[in-house]
Amino acid sequence: MKSLILLSIIIALSVSSGEAKDLIVGTTYNTRLTWQQKAEYMAIPFKKRVKEVFYNDPAQQIIRGIVARDIDHSDAIATITSGGVGSTYANIRLKSARGSSLNYQIEIYV
Template sequence: MKTLLLLLIITLTSYYVAAEHLLVGDISHAELASSEAVQYNAIPFKKRVKYYFYTQPDNRKIRGIQAIDNLHSKASMNITAGGVGQTFVNLRMKSERGSGLDYNIGIYVEPFNRF
């Protein structure tokens, strides 16, 4: 019984420290249009919120969005406007209390047809 309880605690602990990555759309045959590191310092006992805005200058549609949490924290990432199939995207990042933000964001667009 003690080993079962210990196994349950370890499983739940590993679940709660999982990072919140955002992977939307198809990035396999898309062209990387923007790659940016977004960082925000921590303030004790406060949640930090940061917004990221991207607009495609040549009006190609976004095919995929990839945001990787480098801190492996419980931060959250949401799309607030635009996204896949649009020419723009607005992202909202919110840290866990007392922690900062550190994301690598990649925006993928449809390939440019040269023919």
């Protein structure tokens, strides 16, 4: 019985460690996609890759949703450093795991 519990814990941990860390803020329902960009960096051994993505709407429309999808399903992290939902601009910081590449699809909805 103990080995069965231990085996199920190991399986659960291995499945959950392979999940992507997508950033989804706001809503995409009943909105319009106004901007998308692919952000990618190649891997460099022993280094973390960081990329800043900036969006500013020239029509001054309010952002209703932001989606940053991790295409490679890596351990990279996406965060909004300023602006975002409720603003007309957004700054998104992407940071890869050490020695890994960075590959994100970023979408802004108004």
